[in-house]
Amino acid sequence: MAIRTRQSQRRRQALSRERIIEAAVELLDAAGEGGLTVRALTERLATGSGAIYWHVGTRGELLDAATDTVIAAALAAEPARAPDTPQDEIRVVALGLFDAIAEHQWLATQLAIQLTRSPWGPVTLGIFESIGRQVRALGVPQGNWFTATSALVHYILGATIQNAQIGEDTSVAEPDADRADADRAEFLDAASRAWQELDPGDYPFMRAIADQMREHNDREQFLAGIDLVLTGITHLQPPTGQAHIAE
Amino acid sequence: MAIRTRQSQRRRQALSRERIIEAAVELLDAAGEGGLTVRALTERLATGSGAIYWHVGTRGELLDAATDTVIAAALAAEPARAPDTPQDEIRVVALGLFDAIAEHQWLATQLAIQLTRSPWGPVTLGIFESIGRQVRALGVPQGNWFTATSALVHYILGATIQNAQIGEDTSVAEPDADRADADRAEFLDAASRAWQELDPGDYPFMRAIADQMREHNDREQFLAGIDLVLTGITHLQPPTGQAHIAE
DNA sequence: ACCTGAACACCGTTCAAGT
């Protein structure tokens, strides 16, 4: 009963690479990575397994294509209000990724897999380019572009992966926004309580910050981290030709 | 022929949870996540599949246990020279994770999976605690502990995941250190050339930094990012009770 | 308590055959 099969009797749309990727994203959203099986896909699309391989290739290639598609859409999405400084633009791009991963939790793992397997594949390239342009607009000296952009991108990816399941909802449905808020408060409360019960000998730090956890807002916290990195970028020493002249 | 079966005829060590995890790590190191199958494991350990389930549980639980074990070891490892400032200690912890993931590439994905599924599981907790203690030692005001620690941890995780395959070797074997260096130079050169051939309309930034890629050292670059975040932490505003009094 | 291994359900992929 879990997943409703939306179109099983006769095919409504012609089969195509795009249609297959779209259906794959629906399955992934509904049931996670394990939910995307060739059989479930052929059933949903009312076709045979060979058709999938004809249009997109193996299951792995389909996963890559789904990841590329969703990330590219998140990077291309125009924000409601036009940002007027490079800092704002960076926040917009970062929140775009943050929300995309919250909406499609399977993205966190897929992103990590692509990052590991091909560190400079299309996905990473797109993210670096988006952030890098704003770093340039910030007036950072050219020799620091790579360091500054890497720091931002890596912070964004790490934070975004950890917040995948916490951030949920936000932009999707309004009706149960209250319920989502309640869920999150409950989650934070549980985490906070768990930390307070940790062995003080092993986890003195986590115990000490247990209080802060309760009253913390994921998006605000995420943006505070962005600001911290931006501050670090502002104070970068202009690079020398040779690294580490004086250590 | 690929993987040498080290002990097949008769069992040399008594079967135990620890022995199974050890063998799992060997399989993962040799052939990645796909290389860890229950059948390969039972063959290597000269046992039946039921024994695995008796001692550790499902394949997923075994993957979690392997991840926990390797990360805990990386965090507990004592550095060659004792670090004498909190900043140095942070660099030591960060490089410990950097090297662990370079040595065990499958860790990058597993870490991301655990981070997504249980954001405050034992792995994340251990990393936060290690870094958090040093943030406290740095003299950061308590209200900023969480923000500062998150920024560091998320940067470290993001950077470390992307550098998983580039960083390889380093601490393992000396004989082919030259060869590994050559491999990396080749890799960087290829990336640099690929960026120079990108469409200037779509990727102006990546084209502009293609040169920097060639002469870049992963570990130095990683540490430069750490320093950037540390600088940002130093310049954090002391927090107010209510967030965003004046926007 | 600890271990064996056949049996089961499910999976990705291929490919001869159709249109």
Next chain:
DNA sequence: ACCTGAACACCGTTCAAGT
């Protein structure tokens, strides 16, 4: 060129049976 679906090899997990 595009699609079908049976067949194949392989997988994780269970469990009655052994010690």
